[in-house]
Amino acid sequence: MPFGECTITLQDVGMLVGLPVDGEPVLSRGSPNILELAEELLGVVPPQSEIKGHRVRLSWLAAIFGDIADDIDDVDVLVRYGRAWILRYLGGVLVPDRSSSYVSLRWLLFLRDFDIIRTYAWGAAVLGYLYRNLCTSTDYKTPSCVDLPFYYSYGHGNDSQPLCLRHFHLFLQPVQLV
Structure with a gap:
């Protein structure tokens, strides 16, 4: 880069955020039925008042999955809470939409199997999302x-x-x- 210029690099994302930058790419895999996906992976379908397109309100996720009881022994329920927490983290911190109020339920496609979540290059996806939004938010x-x-x-x-x-x-x- 020329002298005096700077940008956020993949190494920065890996070091500062701690997300893996090497691995499987985080690419869209078609257009699933979002409501069926939510029911399968979260165990609940968001009401229509909480959905905008393929996105759900973060406040709804917080209300439904905010507090978890200490005596839950069912692994499936714990995994659903884990998915909801990751979904809230994605929508609230890593890849927020312009309103900072919604998160895409399409991210659930990558949260289906907990054993392979860590194999994705999440850092590269976050950096790509940042660059894309810097370009689209520019007022020419x-x-x-x-x-x-x-x-x-x-x-x-x-x-x-x-x-x-x-x-x-x-x-x-x-x-x-x-």
């Missing part, structure tokens, strides 16, 4: 730093410039990052 209609000299030359010394462009030279000063 807003002037960038590259456009600032144009705006400066257009209205140099003119008080009609937007406030953010009046002191653009501050953004063009060389600054050592390290």
